[in-house]
Amino acid sequence: MVAYAPLSDAEVDRIFRALADSTRRDILRRVLAQESAVSELAALYDMSFAAVQKHVAVLEEAGLVTKHPRGRQRLVRGSPERVARARQLLAHIEEMWRGRIYRLDALLSPPNGD
Template sequence: MVVGTGVAQLDQDEVDRIFGALADATRRDIVVRVLRDEQSVSALARRYSMSFAAVQKHVAVLERAALVHKRRQGREQIVSGDVETVRAAARLLDAYEAVWRGRVDRIADLLAQDDDHQQHPPTQDERDPS
């Protein structure tokens, strides 16, 4: 099953990986940092009160979700954010928002119709057309 709108559509497994990865605050913070400016895994690890290995695991989860990419530069692994994956996730959230806005609009229309009926009760002719 493919979900989303626009050019880059995501299959259900991709959606699960992306939002699973973003469910963790540290991983969200890493994504924000590497979207601003690519950083080495070592530099990222210095920012968190956890082991280097734990940060590597977080980066690996983000990489599996295609939210970041790693490349070697000498002895360092450089992490950069994937803007297209973030945009695809944002488009999916926009589509969900459109569904809910449509539902809210329909509820508002129903309430307005009900309010009209209460303010203007049907006449005898409208009640009994015989």
């Protein structure tokens, strides 16, 4: 497992704000599987090109996708590394809560053999 430097509170806020929207999660899933032009993405949704472009901008601001030019198109590519960092943060939070549950369970369990 790769160890990453901790994310700042602002980075965490941007990541989870970006992931809070179902359209952005869908866009992220698609571009993690295969990079796509913004225009190709826009054709998949019942919204304007500008609206899809704004969704992509939120994902880009969070570092979950990158855009790069290819001719006249802007290709969007998912960032598996950034997704892994978000997953690592959630795993850390889960470990913390599991530890609390185990300690509580130990306190509430009857004594052994007494």
